[in-house]
Amino acid sequence: NAGVTQTPKFQVLKTGQSMTLQCAQDMNHNSMYWYRQDPGMGLRLIYYSASEGTTDKGEVPNGYNVSRLNKREFSLRLESAAPSQTSVYFCAIGREGIYEQYFGPGTRLTVT
Amino acid sequence: RKEVEQDPGPFNVPEGATVAFNCTYSNSASQSFFWYRQDCRKEPKLLMSVYSSGNEDGRFTAQLNRASQYISLLIRDSKLSDSATYLCVVPRGNTGKLIFGQGTTLQVKP
Numbered sequence: 001n002a003g004v005t006q007t008p009k010f011q012v013l014k015t016g017q018s019m020t021l022q023c024a025q026d027m028n029h030n031s032m033y034w035y036r037q038d039p040g041m042g043l044r045l046i047y048y049s050a051s052e053g054t055t056d057k058g059e060v061p062n063g064y065n066v067s068r069l070n071k072r073e074f075s076l077r078l079e080s081a082a083p084s085q086t087s088v089y090f091c092a093i094g095r096e097g098i099y100e101q102y103f104g105p106g107t108r109l110t111v112t
Numbered sequence: 113r114k115e116v117e118q119d120p121g122p123f124n125v126p127e128g129a130t131v132a133f134n135c136t137y138s139n140s141a142s143q144s145f146f147w148y149r150q151d152c153r154k155e156p157k158l159l160m161s162v163y164s165s166g167n168e169d170g171r172f173t174a175q176l177n178r179a180s181q182y183i184s185l186l187i188r189d190s191k192l193s194d195s196a197t198y199l200c201v202v203p204r205g206n207t208g209k210l211i212f213g214q215g216t217t218l219q220v221k222p
Contacts, residue, residue, distance in 0.1 A: 043212040103155035
């Protein structure tokens, strides 16, 4: 039972390149979230999905797109990476009506 | 005023010490609160939930002061393994979203 998995763990991109961060869960939770964490800024919500087939913007959605492929998987896409997107990205899951969230191990992304 | 505010520290304490962190929140309607622990270069993990006036789990006590809109986390008999960043978290209304504080860093030294 892996909980929440994220791939890749590390990635270096050049400005303008695109990539997709993958998140998968085996806990059967409805809600899934993408956060970014920057020094001094705390965790900020990029996008979330309350259930399969639905997605909604968080605090900092610009430059990102998401796809809730099925109940298990929630991907985050950077279409044209910028140095400002250098960050640690965490996927999290939660159950409807329950506020506790469980996080994946994170993806460390550097954009040069 | 920030929605959730914490003193970033770092708090440097010797082993065995008692240490307390405070977190203030701006939404007086908030009903539940959480403390997460984040080790260096790791993901945040839920430490404690607070739904009423407080919660206690071993050496850890969380207290809620609704009148002054702050939550505290008290750690007794600090261990080296308690060294981490502690994140204060408040739900954003009934949206299912969470608001994270910047975190307070604790360093426990031998």
